[in-house]
Amino acid sequence: xxxxxxxxxxxxxxxxxxKELASYAAExxxxxxxxxxxxxxxxxxxxxxxxxxISKVLNITNDAFKTFSARAYSEAIAQAAEETGARILLxxxxxxxxxxxxFIAAQWQAAYVTGVISEPLTTEPFVVKRKAFSxxxxxxxxxxxxxxxxxxxxxSYGLKENPSDGTVKSFEPQVDSTLFDEFKVLSVEKxxxxxxxxxxxxxxxxxxxxxxxxxxxxxxxxxEILGAATACSKPVADMGWRSHTEHVGQTGKQVAPxxxxxxxxxxxxxHLAGVNSSKNILVINIxxxxxxxxxxxxxxVGDAFEVVPRxxxxxxxxxxxx
Amino acid sequence: xxILLMLSVVPDTTSKINFTDNDTRFDSTGIQWVINPHDxxxxxxxxxxxxxxxxxLHVVHVGPSINEPVIRKTLAIGADKAxxxxxxxxxxxxxxxxxxxxxxxxxxxxxxxGRESIDYNGGMVPGLVAAMTGIKFVNAVIGLEIEGDxxxxxxxxxxxxxxxxxxxxxxxxxxxxLVKEEELRIPNMRGIMMAxxxxxxxxxxxxxxxxxxxxxxxxxxxKSAVKLVDKDHLDELIDxxxxxxxxx
Ligand SMILES: Cc1cc2nc3c(=O)[nH]c(=O)nc-3n(C[C@H](O)[C@H](O)[C@H](O)COP(=O)(O)OP(=O)(O)OC[C@H]3O[C@@H](n4cnc5c(N)ncnc54)[C@H](O)[C@@H]3O)c2cc1C
Ligand SMILES: Nc1ncnc2c1ncn2[C@@H]1O[C@H](COP(=O)(O)O)[C@@H](O)[C@H]1O
Numbered sequence: 001x002x003x004x005x006x007x008x009x010x011x012x013x014x015x016x017x018x019k020e021l022a023s024y025a026a027e028x029x030x031x032x033x034x035x036x037x038x039x040x041x042x043x044x045x046x047x048x049x050x051x052x053x054i055s056k057v058l059n060i061t062n063d064a065f066k067t068f069s070a071r072a073y074s075e076a077i078a079q080a081a082e083e084t085g086a087r088i089l090l091x092x093x094x095x096x097x098x099x100x101x102x103f104i105a106a107q108w109q110a111a112y113v114t115g116v117i118s119e120p121l122t123t124e125p126f127v128v129k130r131k132a133f134s135x136x137x138x139x140x141x142x143x144x145x146x147x148x149x150x151x152x153x154x155x156s157y158g159l160k161e162n163p164s165d166g167t168v169k170s171f172e173p174q175v176d177s178t179l180f181d182e183f184k185v186l187s188v189e190k191x192x193x194x195x196x197x198x199x200x201x202x203x204x205x206x207x208x209x210x211x212x213x214x215x216x217x218x219x220x221x222x223x224e225i226l227g228a229a230t231a232c233s234k235p236v237a238d239m240g241w242r243s244h245t246e247h248v249g250q251t252g253k254q255v256a257p258x259x260x261x262x263x264x265x266x267x268x269x270x271h272l273a274g275v276n277s278s279k280n281i282l283v284i285n286i287x288x289x290x291x292x293x294x295x296x297x298x299x300x301v302g303d304a305f306e307v308v309p310r311x312x313x314x315x316x317x318x319x320x321x322x
Numbered sequence: 323x324x325i326l327l328m329l330s331v332v333p334d335t336t337s338k339i340n341f342t343d344n345d346t347r348f349d350s351t352g353i354q355w356v357i358n359p360h361d362x363x364x365x366x367x368x369x370x371x372x373x374x375x376x377x378x379l380h381v382v383h384v385g386p387s388i389n390e391p392v393i394r395k396t397l398a399i400g401a402d403k404a405x406x407x408x409x410x411x412x413x414x415x416x417x418x419x420x421x422x423x424x425x426x427x428x429x430x431x432x433x434x435x436g437r438e439s440i441d442y443n444g445g446m447v448p449g450l451v452a453a454m455t456g457i458k459f460v461n462a463v464i465g466l467e468i469e470g471d472x473x474x475x476x477x478x479x480x481x482x483x484x485x486x487x488x489x490x491x492x493x494x495x496x497x498x499x500l501v502k503e504e505e506l507r508i509p510n511m512r513g514i515m516m517a518x519x520x521x522x523x524x525x526x527x528x529x530x531x532x533x534x535x536x537x538x539x540x541x542x543x544x545k546s547a548v549k550l551v552d553k554d555h556l557d558e559l560i561d562x563x564x565x566x567x568x569x570x
Contacts, residue, residue, distance in 0.1 A: 010480075070449075070459070095479050099461040102449025105415070111533035112414070115443055127537065133348075134440050136339040140538040145531075182458050183486040186474065196481035202569065226570065244464070244499045245478070250335055250440055251359045251498050259569040270335045276542070280567045282559075283548070293548050298562060302553035314556045318564070 003028055004086035006077055006101075007038040007049060007057070008094055010199060014040070014048045016159070017092035023160040024152055025090055026053025027119050034088070039080035039171070041065045041073070046168045053162035058083065058171035068096055069180045074103035076173035081108075083171065089149045094198060101149060111143035114151035117277075134250045134273035154198065155256040155279065197246070200229035202259045205248065205275075207233040209264020209285065209304060213241035218308045219263065225315050231255065233265045249274035264304045267292025284308065323377035323468070323490075325368045326428075328421055328435040328448065329396060330358040331389040335440065341539040348441075348539070355392050360436030364496035366507050368434050369400045371468055378402045380430070384411045384420045390522065397517035398509035404520070409527035414442075418450035419530035425455050431490045432473070437462050437497040448495040458492045464499035 003025045007018035018038070025036035037056045038049050042065065046057040058080045065076065077100070081089060089104065091097045093114070105112035111126075117138065118129035125142050131153060132139040143150075197203065204223040206216060216230075223230045230246060237247035248255050250273035260278035264285065265271060272295050275281070283296040286303050293299045300307050333339070334354040342349040357365065365381075372379050381396045381404040383389060393404045407424065411417040425433065438445035452459030464483060465476030473492055476485045478499075509517070551559040563570045 070461070095462055095477070098445055099449065099477075102446050103453045105446065106418075106450050106453030109415075109531070109533075112446060113534055114445055132442055132539070133333075133339045134335075134443060135542065137341070138540045138542055139442075139536050140540075142535040142537055144533055144535065183460070183475075183488045186485040186487055188479070188482065188484045190479070190482035194481070198480055238503045245482070247498065259563070259567065273335075280563075280569055282563070293550075295545060296548040297545065297567065298559060299548045299550045300553050300556070300559060301550065307553050307556070310553075311556055311559070314560055315570075318560050318570070322564075 001034050002084045002086045003032070003034050003036045003088045003090065004081050004084055005036070005038045005054070005090040006092070006097060007040040007043065007046070008092060008097065009040065009043045012044045014043050014045055016199065017094065017154060018049065019052050019159050020154070020157055021090045021092060021152055022049045022052035022054045023162065024119065024157045026160070026162045026164075028088065029053065031120065031123055037084045037086065039077055041076075047166070050166035051161055051163050052159065053164050055164050055166045056084070057166065057168045059168050060171050060173060062172060064175070064177065064180060067180060067185065069182065070096070070100040071103055071182065072175050072179040074100040074107070075175045075179065078104050078107055079173040080171060087147055091149065091151050093151060093154050097151070101151065105149050108147045108149070109145070110147040110149045111145050112149040112151070113141050113143060115153045116150045117153050117156040119157070131277070135254070135276050136273065153256065153277070155258070156277070195227060195229040197229045197231060197248070197253055197255055200255075200257050202226045202228035202261070203231050203255055203257045204228045204261045204263070205231035205233070205265060206236060206242075206263050207265030208235050215305070216242065218312065222261070222308060222312055222315070225312060225319060228261075233271055262292055263308060265292060266290050267295060323371065323375050323432065324430045325372060325377060325379045326430040326433045327361065327365055327368055327379065327381045327396065327401065328433065328451070329361055329381050329383040329393065330436060330439040330447075331355050331383060331385055331392045332358045332439055332441045335359065345539050346537065355389060357392055357395060358436050358439050360438060360440070360497045362506055363498055363500040364434035364436055364494070365396060365399060365401070366501045366505055367466055367496060368432075369507055370501065371432070372400070375468060380405065382407065382421065382424055384409060384417050384527075386410055393522060394517050395509055397520045397522070398513040399507045400513065402520065404522045405525055406522060407525045407527055412532040413534045414444045414446040414450060415533045416530045418447050418454060420527055421447065421451045422454035423528040424525070425451065425457070431471075432468070433457065433491065433493040435493065435495050437495045448493055452493045458488055459494070460486060460492065461495045463494045463496045466494060466496070466500060
């Protein structure tokens with residue numbers, strides 16, 4: 001019996017989510033005595049995972065898998081699980097992971113939970129904490145049966161280095177090629193060179209208080225200095241000031257960066273539902289009564305058009321020194 | 323074209339979330355139940371496609387009879403017929419089996435759902451149903467056009483979107499972006515009157531296992547009071563972010 005993680009990559013390299021899954025798996029391995037393995041689709045640096053406690057990586061280098069297919073990927077991961085005797089599968093929350101995992105869950109007839117934010121409270125029975133009601137509650141959930149799948153919430157566990165010896169094994173799953181033909185890919189549009197919301201450690205987000213799309217220059221500048229991604233509240237996306245892909249909240253993206261900076265956003269309950277798992281929240285708002293201050297760690301009461309340019313200047317000076 | 327919407331019924335987004343019975347159960351006292359917001363986008367797109375291509379729109383919901391007013395709302399918006407599978411949706415797997423059994427007995431060209439229910443935030447039911455029925459599936463759908471028996475589907479990917487083409491039938495999990503906010507349909511008086519006479523069939527559930535159990539709920543830890551920094555002393559803020567929060 002073993003634990004398997006689905007290790008995803010960003011631009012060919014094992015990404016932070018994969019390292020977080022590895023850290024979680026290593027801890028679970030200590031608790032259960034099962035070894036922690038990984039499966040990757042042609043990552044360039046699978047050895048990175050040894051640093052976080054993974055002892056074997058099945059690396060799938062078959063060219064067919066250069067194209068993503070949820071069904072083909074799920075089939076390949078299920079075979080990797082079979083090969084390694086895995087009973088527990090850990091996945092992240094990327095668009096692809098959320099897309100393909102239900103296929104494995106159905107095949108395994110597994111107990112599958114998403115939004116997991118803790119290590120198991122107990123392993124017999126197997127109980128974890130997960131987010132529910134759009135971050136307004138935490139639920140203790142018991143997973144029954146001998147196969148389990150945990151979708152680990154981003155940034156909830158953190159990275160824990162735990163060097164172990166490991167091997168990389170190339171793995172050739174037997175997947176019916178017709179699975180790749182279910183869909184024809186017409187186009188892929190990706191913002192390049194920008195930090196994506198899901199990878200971001202820091203997010204700079206703007207709301208209706210910024211008055212119009214022409215005022216986003218300072219938001220982008222602040223984001224650039226911090227190496228941050230940009231986001232926005234729902235009305236901002238609805239009015240077309242910013243793209244829908246930037247909308248965070250209950251009906252938008254759920255994010256959990258180390259620092260979320262909310263500028264000119266009131267802090268409506270639906271907005272908070274998407275951002276309140278952030279490790280730190282900084283609010284800049286002209287209205288001292290803005291509800292967001294109640295959910296914030298740090299706050300500045302003031303006009304964004306005055307505070308943000310000043311903050312940019314101060315940060316530039318700070319970055320020059322550090 | 324025959325279209326099906328899988329409907330999830332959830333507490334209104336402004337609801338105060340509380341628990342009862344020693345924090346083992348969601349407290350539904352005073353809760354306003356609504357169409358799951360992601361499903362609203364799919365419902366509107368389904369109505370637009372029905373108007374464009376002709377056909378019928380059905381709705382299926384797994385849940386108890388107290389949810390019928392919300393099912394009626396979809397009929398008032400324009401769905402032609404609804405089915406309610408009479409059981410408590412104990413978990414995603416159990417719910418998916420109900421929907422998969424329903425689909426095996428019927429034929430639809432297009433099956434729409436939402437990306438996730440905003441109460442338990444599972445995001446699993448549509449994919450599980452696809453896996454159990456063998457029908458093709460696209461998650462996190464933000465664009466959909468139908469031409470003959472071909473669907474052009476845009477899905478959200480990390481940092482962008484991917485546009486796919488496939489033949490019907492297909493199961494799609496929609497979300498915001500699928501239609502514009504201002505296009506979202508709400509019932510009018512005539513629709514509400516008509517909905518009363520539309521069929522709402524109650525079906526018996528299938529046997530299915532429940533894989534997960536909710537033992538207990540808690541509220542997220544309270545934030546300690548915000549540290550306010552004077553706008554004329556932003557150096558202090560940078561110091562806090564650097565030395566205390568250690569985020570810059
Ligand atoms: C079903 C449903 C789902 C929803 N889902 C979401 C969601 O996912 N995400 C989301 O964001 N919203 C969502 N909403 C909308 C939400 O209720 C709020 O309407 C929205 O978040 C408000 O956006 P805002 O804070 O940008 O704008 P406003 O509420 O207009 O707030 C603007 C803020 O800017 C401040 N301000 C004004 N001028 C300045 C200045 N010069 N400098 C600094 N501050 C200034 C004001 O004091 C105010 O606090 C949803 C609503 C519903 C009904
Ligand atoms: N009880 C249910 N009855 C019908 N459809 C459902 C039910 N629960 C979930 N769904 C569908 O599955 C989607 C995702 O829900 P979930 O997997 O629960 O997050 C919802 O948006 C609905 O379209």
